[in-house]
Amino acid sequence: MLSMTKKTGYGIIAMLHLARLADGKLASAREIAEEYMVPHALLMNVLKTLCASGYVTSVRGAKGGYSIDRDPANVNFVGLMEALEGPMKLAECITNKIDDDDPTNTCDLRDTCPIRDPIHRVHRHIRDFLTTLTLKDIMEETAGQIPPLPKAE
Numbered sequence: 331m332l333s334m335t336k337k338t339g340y341g342i343i344a345m346l347h348l349a350r351l352a353d354g355k356l357a358s359a360r361e362i363a364e365e366y367m368v369p370h371a372l373l374m375n376v377l378k379t380l381c382a383s384g385y386v387t388s389v390r391g392a393k394g395g396y397s398i399d400r401d402p403a404n405v406n407f408v409g410l411m412e413a414l415e416g417p418m419k420l421a422e423c424i425t426n427k428i429d430d431d432d433p434t435n436t437c438d439l440r441d442t443c444p445i446r447d448p449i450h451r452v453h454r455h456i457r458d459f460l461t462t463l464t465l466k467d468i469m470e471e472t473a474g475q476i477p478p479l480p481k482a483e
Contacts, residue, residue, distance in 0.1 A: 342465075344373060406462065406464050422437045
């Protein structure tokens with residue numbers, strides 16, 4: 331079954347929260363976890379990965395926290411998903427290379443598979459869509475559904 335992992339879902343939630351913060355304001359992992367009722371430990375790991383991938387910045391200390399490092403219009407879902415989970419693959423035969431002799435292609439049926447081309451086509455369509463879907467799009471779609479964050483002091 332094709333589904334988004336909790337790790338990716340929490341990453342998107344955290345990015346959405348950070349994108350909505352006033353300029354110069356930071357949010358702690360605990361604050362985000364409590365706001366959206368997500369596991370603090372997993373969220374901390376997600377934020378650490380997003381830091382390492384250049385999506386967020388971490389500030390240490392008592393008044394520290396996280397801030398978004400990119401314009402929400404330049405944060406697409408494929409980039410976020412792959413930063414958190416690795417390469418997107420709808421099926422085992424999907425690789426990041428066009429080469430049919432790619433050693434990362436571990437499917438035993440790759441030479442005789444009757445659904446290979448349609449599966450690759452579906453994968454490309456999903457990937458193309460998720461590449462165009464940005465954090466800004468989600469912010470606009472959810473603007474009236476999420477309570478406003480407090481203003482910076």
